[in-house]
Amino acid sequence: MLAAALDGGRNGGGGEAVKRCVLAAWLLLLPLTTMAQDAPNWFRPDGGWILVGVLAVGALVATGILQGRAGRAIETRPIAGLVAAEDAIGRAVEMGRPVVFVTGTQSITKPGTVAGLSVLRLVAEKCAETGARLIVPCIDTIVTRIATETVEEAYRQAGRHDQFVPDDVFFVSNRQLAYTAAVNGVIEREHPATVFLQGEFSAESLIFGETGSRAGAMMIAGTDKETQLPFFVTTCDHTLIGEELYGAGAAISEDAQLLGSLRGVDLGRAAVLALVALGIVLEIAGVGWLRTVLGG
Amino acid sequence: MSTELSVWVAAILSLAMFSFLYRENAVYRVAEHVMVGVGTGVTVLLALYFVLIPVVWKGITAPKDATSAAWTILFTLLGVLFMAPFVPRLGWLARIPCGIAIGYAAGQTLPAAIQARLFPQALSTIQGVGDAGSAWAVINALVVLVGTTSVLVYFMMTVRRGAALNAVSRVGVVFLMLGFGAVYGNMVISRFTILIGRLQFLFGEWFHILPT
Amino acid sequence: MQKLLNIDRRVVFLGVALVLFLGLVLRPVIPLPPSSEARKVFDAVEAVDADQAILIAMDYGISSRAELDPMSRAALHHAFGRGARVLCVSFDSGGAPLAESMLGAVGLELGKVDGVDYVFLGYQPDITAAIMEMGSSIAGAFPDVDVDGETVPTDSVAVMDGVTGLADVALALEMTGSKHYQKWVDFANAQFGLKLCTGATGAIVTGQYPYLASGQITGLLRSTRGAADYETMVTKAYGGLEPDASSKMSVLFLGHLLMLAFIALANIGHWATRRDAQEAE
Structure with missing residues (x-):
């Protein structure tokens, strides 16, 4: 050269x-180049076409977003839990009892937490409009900060900033069991009419579900943690299953970009289905090329 | 009975937490607040001994070289921005480390998701069909294939559904519920084991009434 | 029949406590053949030669001890029984002191020497960054270790001779009750090709079966059942291991029978109530 x-x-x-x-x-x-350090390869000559995969997924999501931005109408299927959220907040107003919202037990880096905060925005807007008291105990300091901003903004937009109570959005503890015990205590003492559990949860999901049900609260849950979904399905009135939580965030915002990204993920799913179908056809035909591509 | 103070403290706190099963009460509330307090204390200590002293303090006072000291100072300052909301006018600065944290996590996750989940799991589904050597293996592979396909269809949120897609989606719901049942069954094992462990502690280590 | 649906939950709690207590006192023996996935873990450790390094990650805290401690203890006995060098790590802040203490206790019990036969690498808050660093340099992720109460550079410890990165580790055993196993699969296995077996609590084990099926995880210990299976196999081959999970299995069995009885009763009650309601209409 x-x-x-x-x-x-x-x-x-x-x-x-x-x-x-x-x-x-x-x-x-x-x-x-003397400063270069060894690092895992993106493109392995022995099979894993990771870079191609990353670019393909990126392209599909970008396509969805571009479709959304271009103004193409993207409809989402109705999510029962979301439809019920409005009634649940109305119920709280009628009963004169608060709404408790838990944004999961993970940090802001988890997609489930971000999606939970999107749902919080909807709930905060409705609470601000109807005058229901909203209590948000948080497990993470950054999440607490974002949740406070979200709720405060919702009250401001509803023209009821004076009714926003900063102390109702608070940090508890970032130790899982300590946080669980404290949220249990809040639910038992405050007797909320409705409890929203939206985000990423771990072993505490069943404890929250049971405590909320016992307190007579209407429970609307949603999580992308497949291992915790059974407990929400059995103990809560409505459950947003897995990706429905992300879908809820996009549907609530009606943001073209978010809806577009949802569309992009659907395109990704279709691509995976096509990949599996192609792979099976090639397997039956005795062609092992796709195995090599996927790292087999 | 045990004569160790730590065993007594643990046993009394366990019973206090169990009292919640009867109903919410003052004893449970005390135990709850003890847990929150201890948890916060542990967090502060961990931050001090695993991050602040070895990474920040030693990284600045006894660095490997000037470059590493500069990196440590830069990222410590970025971390300090998390506290910006304490000064309302500067609250927006906290968005910088938040953005970095989210960007870092997203960038880290995507290649790993492709390399460790998407490709191997797609390959596993394909191989299941291709390598099936017995009737049982064929049935197994077909169940995996139908389950994967129908659950993927169920989670398609922006696709207009006709009768066929709805039917596939309903099959997906059945697979999801079967999966949830399996999770629930395993969770029962998990919870019972924890309870057995507590009972062994209370009746064994505390009361010494279990056979050895 | 409506009564069946309105049983006070405290009666259920009391019933569970009584049955488990009786199980602990009576200790019925229920022989169980080892599960195939636990057998794979045993075989994977058996395939490690003496003097090769095994990495045991105890990524769990107090809440998962009842299920995972027996697995970790059995794994330590097994690895030491093979004459392998044991590197231990914990990415759970609350679990790190417990892991270090168990490693020291088992090492002492089996006459192993800290720093020569085993070492506790420590805890790091960012598991992903640490595993990525460990890929090329374990000492890079954990620069110092405590050996007999003294802090020394990781590179200088005898047990680390010839062990630089994860490529020099023959097998890793990841015990966890959280999503930490995902990081080991995503980075240690997928990027660095580390052979991986896992031990999981019942709460998260279902999510690991796809990885077992695809071969990304070589063997899997499923909650108390997996721990009991592994414990039994290690005891049979090497002896010297007190039954822990095995002693819980028969009690668990009684608890499960009670659960099945409750489920049956509730369903009978539900079915009968619905039938009465339909007849009333």
């Missing part, structure tokens, strides 16, 4: 200046 670049430089011609620049840049960058 160096020799070719030097040769190009001697022969002159229209591209000479460009070639000299490339050479200079290359010589400048050379010392940086």
Whole structure:
């Protein structure tokens, strides 16, 4: 490469200046290569087409987002838990009891937590409109901060900023069992009419579900943790199953970009189905190429 | 009975937590607040001994080289921005480390999801059909295939559904419920084991009435 | 029949406590053949030669001890029984001191030497970053270790001779009650090719079966049943292990019978009530 670049430089011609620049840049960058460290490869020659996979998934999601931005109507199927949320808040107003919202027991880096905060926005807006008291105990300091902003903004938009109580959105503890015990206590003492459990949960899901049911609260749960869904399905009135939680976030916001990304994920699912179908056809035909691509 | 103070404290706190099963009460509330307090204390200590002293303090006062010290200072300052909301005018600054944390997590997750989940699981589903050597293996592979397909269809949120897709989606719900049943059964084992462990502690280590 | 649906929940709690207490006192013996997935864990450890390194990750805290401690203890006995070098780590902040204490106790019991036969690498708050670093340099992720109460550089410890990154580890056993296993699959196995077996609580074990089916996880210990199976196999082959999970299995069996009885009663009550309501209409 160096020799070719030097040769190009001697022969002159229209591209000479460009070639000299490339050479200079290359010589400048050379010392940086000594700083390079070993790292896992993105593209493995022995099979795993990870880069292709990442680009394909990215392209599908981008396609969905572009469709959304271009104004293409994207409808989401109705999610029963969301439809029930409005009635549940109305119930709280009628009973004169508060609404408790738990945004899961994970940090903000988890997609489930982000989706839970989207649902919180809807619930906070409805509570602000109807005057229901909203209590949000949090397990993470960053989530507490974002939840406070979300709820405060909802009250401000509803023109009832004076009714926003900062102390009702609070950090409890980031130890799972301590947090669980404290939320149990809040539910038992405050007797909420409705409890929303929206986000990523672990072993505490059943405890929350049981405590809420026992307190006579209407329970609307949603989580992307497949291992916790059975407990919500059995103890709660409505459950947003897995990706319905993400769908809820997009559907609530009616944001073209979010709906588009949901569309993109659906395209990804269709691609996976096509991949599996193609793989089976190739297997039956005795062609092992796709196995190699997928790392087999 | 045990004569160890730690056993007595643990036993009394266990009973206090069990009292919640009867109904919410003052003893449970005390235990609850003890747990929150101890949990917070442990968190502070862990942050101090596993992050602040070895990473931040040593990273700045005894760095490997100047570059590593500079990185430590930069990221510590970014971390400090999490506390910006304490000064209302500067609250927006907390969004910078929040954005970095979310971006880092997303960037880390996507290639791993493709490499460790999407490809191997798709391959496993395909191989299940391709490598099935017996009638039982064929049935097994077909169950996995139908389950994978129908559950993927169930979670399609933006696709308009006709009768056929609805039927496939309903099959997906059946698979989901079967999966939930399996999770529930395993969870029963889990919870019973924890309870047995507590009973062994209370009647064994505390009361010494279990056969050894 | 309506009464069946209105049984006070406290009666159910009391019934469960009584049955489990009776089980603990009477200790009925119910022989169970080892499950195939537990057998795979045993075989994977058996395939490790003496002097090769085994990494045992105890990524759990107090709430999962009842299920996972017996697995970890059996794994330590098994690894030491094989004459393997044992590297131990914990990515659970609350579990790290418990893991270190168990490693020390088992090492002492079997006459193993800290720093020579085993080492506790410690705890790191960011599991992903630590595993990525461990891929190329275990000492990079855990620069210092405590050996007999003294802090020394990880590289200088005898047990680490010839062990630089995860490629030098023959097998990893991940015990967890959380999603930590996902990180081991995603990064240690998928990126660095580390052979991996897991031990899981009942709460999360279902999510691990797809990885077992695809071969990303070599063997799996399923909650107390898996722990009991593994314990039995290790005791049979090497002896010297007090039954822990095995002693819980028969009590669990009684508890499960009671649960089935409750489910049957509730369904009979539900069915009869619905029938009465239909007849009334």
